[in-house]
Amino acid sequence: MNNPPPLIEELARRFTGKLLLKHELNVTQRLFDYLTKHHLIEPLPGINQTFHINTCLRCMNRKPHLFGKIPSNSTSPTIYCKNCIQMGRVSTREPLYIWKGPQPKRPVVDQPLQWHGELTPLQEKASDQMVEAIASQSQLLIYAVCGAGKTEMLYKGIAHAISQNKRVCIATPRADVVKELAPRLRRDFPAIDAAALYGGSTEKDFNAHLVIATTHQLLRYQHSFDVTIVDEVDAFPYHHDRSLPKVVKRATKPNSTLIFLTATPRLDMKLRIATKQIPTVSIPVRYHGHPLPIPTFKSIFRLQKQLEQLQIPQVITKWINEREQSQRRFLLFAPTITLAEELSKKLKIPYVHADSPDRNYLIQQFRARNIKALITTTILERGVTFPSIDVAIIQADHQVFDEAALIQIAGRAGRSAHDPTGDVTFFYELKSNAMVRARQYTINKNSEAERLK
Amino acid sequence: MYCHICFKSMQEETTWKDLLTPKLFEYICTECEDQFERNSSPTCQKCMKRSEASICHDCKLWQQILTTDPLEQNISIYTYNDFMKDAIARFKYRGDYEIQMVWRKIILETFKKYFIHDKLTIMPIPLSEERHQERGFNQAEALATSITYEPDTKTLIRIDSGKQSKKSRYERMHSANPFQTTQPPPKHILLIDDIFTTGTTIRQCAQTLKQAGAQSIKSLTLIRS
Ligand SMILES: [Zn+2]
Ligand SMILES: [Zn+2]
Numbered sequence: 292m293n294n295p296p297p298l299i300e301e302l303a304r305r306f307t308g309k310l311l312l313k314h315e316l317n318v319t320q321r322l323f324d325y326l327t328k329h330h331l332i333e334p335l336p337g338i339n340q341t342f343h344i345n346t347c348l349r350c351m352n353r354k355p356h357l358f359g360k361i362p363s364n365s366t367s368p369t370i371y372c373k374n375c376i377q378m379g380r381v382s383t384r385e386p387l388y389i390w391k392g393p394q395p396k397r398p399v400v401d402q403p404l405q406w407h408g409e410l411t412p413l414q415e416k417a418s419d420q421m422v423e424a425i426a427s428q429s430q431l432l433i434y435a436v437c438g439a440g441k442t443e444m445l446y447k448g449i450a451h452a453i454s455q456n457k458r459v460c461i462a463t464p465r466a467d468v469v470k471e472l473a474p475r476l477r478r479d480f481p482a483i484d485a486a487a488l489y490g491g492s493t494e495k496d497f498n499a500h501l502v503i504a505t506t507h508q509l510l511r512y513q514h515s516f517d518v519t520i521v522d523e524v525d526a527f528p529y530h531h532d533r534s535l536p537k538v539v540k541r542a543t544k545p546n547s548t549l550i551f552l553t554a555t556p557r558l559d560m561k562l563r564i565a566t567k568q569i570p571t572v573s574i575p576v577r578y579h580g581h582p583l584p585i586p587t588f589k590s591i592f593r594l595q596k597q598l599e600q601l602q603i604p605q606v607i608t609k610w611i612n613e614r615e616q617s618q619r620r621f622l623l624f625a626p627t628i629t630l631a632e633e634l635s636k637k638l639k640i641p642y643v644h645a646d647s648p649d650r651n652y653l654i655q656q657f658r659a660r661n662i663k664a665l666i667t668t669t670i671l672e673r674g675v676t677f678p679s680i681d682v683a684i685i686q687a688d689h690q691v692f693d694e695a696a697l698i699q700i701a702g703r704a705g706r707s708a709h710d711p712t713g714d715v716t717f718f719y720e721l722k723s724n725a726m727v728r729a730r731q732y733t734i735n736k737n738s739e740a741e742r743l744k
Numbered sequence: 745m746y747c748h749i750c751f752k753s754m755q756e757e758t759t760w761k762d763l764l765t766p767k768l769f770e771y772i773c774t775e776c777e778d779q780f781e782r783n784s785s786p787t788c789q790k791c792m793k794r795s796e797a798s799i800c801h802d803c804k805l806w807q808q809i810l811t812t813d814p815l816e817q818n819i820s821i822y823t824y825n826d827f828m829k830d831a832i833a834r835f836k837y838r839g840d841y842e843i844q845m846v847w848r849k850i851i852l853e854t855f856k857k858y859f860i861h862d863k864l865t866i867m868p869i870p871l872s873e874e875r876h877q878e879r880g881f882n883q884a885e886a887l888a889t890s891i892t893y894e895p896d897t898k899t900l901i902r903i904d905s906g907k908q909s910k911k912s913r914y915e916r917m918h919s920a921n922p923f924q925t926t927q928p929p930p931k932h933i934l935l936i937d938d939i940f941t942t943g944t945t946i947r948q949c950a951q952t953l954k955q956a957g958a959q960s961i962k963s964l965t966l967i968r969s
């Protein structure tokens with residue numbers, strides 16, 4: 292067969308395995324007309340309408356209140372999806388386009404991994420199982436505690452896949468994690484094409500070897516990846532959004548491998564582990580081999596009342612003073628933005644929340660050790676790590692702190708091999724079940740680790 | 745009912761405040777509603793720009809450029825804060841048509857307060873055919889239907905499609921008028937638009953209409969930026 296002309300080859304790289312709106316194709320009307328006429332691209336309806344139930348074929352939304360109607364004088368109204376409108380409007384008049392032309396080639400990289408660090412025996416075990424899962428196109432759950440060194444655990448598997456000319460995707464719920472992960476992966480896989488995708492990123496995926504993306508970016512993919520690694524499978528939005536598992540499944544090729552990562556599986560995942568519906572490898576130890584810090588419980592009488600009256604209980608100020616005297620840096624978690632703000636004013640410590648404009652700046656300043664403490668809502672609960680810090684939660688009994696959140700927050704402490712212990716303190720008024728379970732989790736993981744020694 | 749901005753169910757979050765003061769809009773939750781900011785005085789008497797002087801600098805400048813200002817008065821409801829910016833971006837650029845449901849009631853109320861006795865013809869600022877096709881609707885027309893089922897969309901048309909937002913302030917104040925009339929205009933007109941920034945667009949419309957024989961032009965805009 293003759294090679295396709297260069298333009299077609301380039302378009303194949305851009306469009307293969309994707310579901311794109313017309314404006315996302317970013318081609319001239321003339322080229323667009325040519326591509327449709329020669330069936331190189333084909334439209335798929337954006338909204339499926341059967342028995343008066345609408346389904347958005349990009350985000351799989353089916354909730355009636357997340358569809359809108361645009362009236363028209365001349366034709367029937369247009370139905371559009373509100374759920375994924377931030378990525379451009381999908382409607383009954385705005386189809387999604389898929390590539391039907393020749394499949395693009397990807398340069399094979401024989402030795403993609405240029406990393407010479409060492410894995411712990413447990414990391415090694417997880418790595419080998421992942422390679423097996425890739426070879427046998429099956430699923431695998433890596434159940435690893437916070438700080439187990441999961442990124443390095445993935446290296447061997449990713450390298451194996453790429454050397455077999457397989458396309459790999461790492462999907463994670465947070466853009467912060469994409470930004471942290473991408474430069475590390477580029478450094479350790481220097482010869483491959485990698486694309487980091489999140490809302491607002493400027494990078495493009497032209498059939499790259501490795502795509503590192505927020506889970507939402509997968510809405511633009513169909514049958515694209517041979518290996519899909521879903522990071523923090525228990526975390527928002529994967530957990531709350533029932534349509535996202537469908538989206539992940541669609542983004543994968545028919546015969547492909549799915550790897551799930553979690554430190555805190557939800558009930559449904561725990562059931563699947565217990566009933567052996569999904570092969571699981573458990574890593575109860577941190578990469579540095581030291582146990583997880585066990586949370587200290589500090590009950591405070593009338594904590595809620597005191598905070599409402601803008602009084603900070605002495606036990607808390609004492610904890611803060613101790614850190615300041617011993618020059619320990621710390622994170623203080625608050626259940627609400629309002630409380631974070633009040634505490635920030637009182638304690639003269641900066642605070643961050645999901646929408647704070649200087650969020651990235653403050654996080655970076657904290658990491659660079661220019662700030663010694665930070666007050667935060669649950670946004671810093673996962674993903675982002677700082678070496679050598681202590682953590683405390685104010686109102687750990689608040690409902691926003693469920694078991695997974697508490698475990699993740701406790702998991703922020705003691706991450707560094709040079710400083711593997713860190714203090715974790717829960718300040719509360721009435722002990723919650725989540726708190727008890729979170730502490731039990733830590734104790735269980737530590738004894739599981741002990742048994743492995 | 746679900747909030748048209750944040751999509752949360754509103755039964756779940758009825759607060760004491762809702763019970764004390766009946767909800768203004770049934771399409772928006774209290775939390776979102778609180779984030780829109782009403783235009784507050786002191787403002788220019790003519791265009792509602794925030795201004796200590798009774799006639800603002802902009803309006804004086806227009807007077808100079810056009811000799812007589814074709815626009816009699818502009819009334820705006822909200823200021824352009826970040827929350828509004830996001831809402832308008834979703835409405836106009838992403839094309840979330842139904843977001844305008846949250847403003848329908850206040851637009852009608854504002855119309856009744858200022859213009860009900862004036863016997864005005866409601867006329868949304870037109871979009872070019874191209875942009876209308878692309879977006880699927882005209883946002884000004886969508887807002888105008890809060891006041892009347894049949895706003896006048898025939899008299900005025902827009903020819904070019906140059907993007908206002910890409911031009912500098914000077915360019916916008918001096919750019920060529922893209923509006924034309926297709927039939928003799930009604931005598932008294934209320935122009936409707938989403939946002940009043942420099943006033944160029946509204947005044948270009950007003951000028952075109954006046955030259956074609958209209959007697960008085962006022963405007964009602966959702967936002968004064
Ligand atoms: Zn959708
Ligand atoms: Zn809302």
Ligand SMILES: [Zn+2]
Pocket residue numbers: 788789790791792793799800801802803
């Ligand atoms: Zn003025």
